[in-house]
Amino acid sequence: MRAQIIDGKSIAARMRGTTRAEAEELAAMGWAPRLVSVSVGETAAAELYVRNQGRAAAQAGVEFETRCYPEAISLEQLSGVLAGLNADPRVNGIIIQRPLPAHIPVKALQKAVHPLKDVEGMHPASIGNIVYNDLALGPCTAVAAVEILKTLPLKPEGLVVTVIGHSEIVGKPIAFLMMGLGATVTVCHHMTRSVPMHSRAADAVFVAVGKPGLVTGEMIKPGAALIDIGINRIETPEGDRTVGDADFDSCAEVAGWITPVPGGVGPVTVSVLMQNAVLATRMQMEHYRATYTGAAE
Structure with missing residues (x-):
């Protein structure tokens, strides 16, 4: 049975609706x-x-x-x-x-x-807070990837997760975010001896490396969720295309859920950015009130 394609655009639209209501408030x-x-x-x-x-x-x-x-x-x-x-x-x-x-x-x-104005979640303090499970303004792409997984009928508690890629702003934050939700996480990188061994054991796989076709269907456990964060431009006989780090066709034959590229993590990332903008505004409002009036609301 072919994987269910995760519609990042619809997830992003729902998030924007909530964000807009908070922005108007x-x-x-x-x-x-x-x-x-x-x-x-x-x-x-x-x-x-x-x-x-x-x-x-x-x-x-x-x-x-x-x-x-x-x-x-x-x-x-x-x-x-x-x-x-x-x-x-x-x-x-x-x-x-x-x-x-x-x-x-x-x-x-x-x-x-x-x-307090780091809406991208890139400041060392923003990333460091994730270690303490304090997600104030988190890195947008990492938060988006985890938010997508949370929309699926998979309980994060005890979930076996493999993260392929260990960058400071995507792979590592995803690992800490998932551990904060109770998942058991393995992080693979360029020195990992057998990435397929870890990915085939996982209920959910995140990949963010920047290598098109890195993950194939043979590397995925049947029914697992695959969140593809990669964005790569490749040349094909039909012209240039944007693809992820996974070989979509072979992975879709095995996975239970899969994000497309484009249309998966990207739109949700932008919605997280706007969500962070509204949260940052509220945090600043409360900071100013506490500083200049002596009481936060």
């Missing part, structure tokens, strides 16, 4: 959520992300401003820009678009964003 209290997108230079990939984020923000009731700086801007100048945004109470969230020029280290910028 905050706006009525004078705290309309507002995001600022920071781009450096001109790249087609970043422009596409910005357009998608802008559309999602409009649907979620979140104000969205784009700022693009010249490629020659220095790290010091850009850090000053972020310091100004951190200090501006009208700005509730900051998004740093990638890719960045070689002379701008992304980690330095991620550290420069105030944790």
